[in-house]
Amino acid sequence: MSYRLGRFFGRSASYVLLIVLSAATVFPFIWMVATSLKSPQEIFAYPPTFWPQELLWENFRMVLERVPFLRFYLNSIIVTSLITFWQVATSALAGYAFARLSFPFKNVIFTVYIATLIIPNQVTMLPLFLLVSRLGWIDTYQGLTVPFLASAFAVFFLRQFFQTIPRELEEAALIDGAGRRRILFQIILPLARPALATITLFIFLSEWDNYLWPLIATNMEAMRTLPVGLRFFVEESGSQLNLMMAGAVMAVVPILLLFFMAQRQFIEGIAMTGSKG
Secondary structure: OOHHHHHHHHHHHHHHHHHHHHHHHHHHHHHHHHHHOOHHHHHOOOOOOOOOOOOOOHHHHHHHHHHHHHHHHHHHHHHHHHHHHHHHHHHHHHHHHHHHHHOOOHHHHHHHHHHHOOOHHHHHHHHOOOOOHHOOOOOOHHHHOOOOOOOHHHHHHHHHHOOOOOOHHHHHHOOOOOOOHHHHHHHHHOOOOHHHHHHHHHHHHHHHHOHHHHEEEEEOOOHOHHHHHHHHEEEOOOEOOOHHHHHHHHHHHHHHHHHHHOOOHHHHHHHHHOOOO
């Protein structure tokens, strides 16, 4: 009896903790939406109000009128999509090579490759900017995307997943005369869809929110991305929080859509990717 009670209260405590954590996670999004519908006076009113007394939907229209928001949106979609596609493609190829192929100094190369993860981005930012500047890629999509077409973390992530796939499947395909390329595209990658969906979501989210490099690599307003474009609502007199939050609400929509479309694969990929190897 005592065991059942302990198990019941333990499970109840887990549910309560999950509910509290979920509420803490969702609350900032609700507050962002509420702020985007408020007037400037209501935002700074005391005592503060949680939900606006009057819904000002024109805040979203003002965002589109005051800055070239749609241009920022298009730039973010182009840059993020290109980086995400090429990082997933190159990481899948490299991850498969490290997981399945045998070549000299494989473990040493992989260790050095993964060691680059400990190097802060700020250390490489200046030499990277000088290189892009000398190539004439400032204010271009090449300058925003080419330096980030590969990812050590994505290679490590996919390598770990590929190692969980039974080798017997590849051995059977090799006996049937299939080559490595056919095995990769017809056997390994279809089985790795959860991991691919997971790393795609990680990369897309990271690049969609990237602020520092687009700020450094662009001077023209027409080449700004969304995170940098939202700075236009910060003035010397203060921030236009209602417009900034309205822009942030529109900016977060692609992330939510991508997550809901890949939610099942995302959870499955997190659960299945281990630390084998």
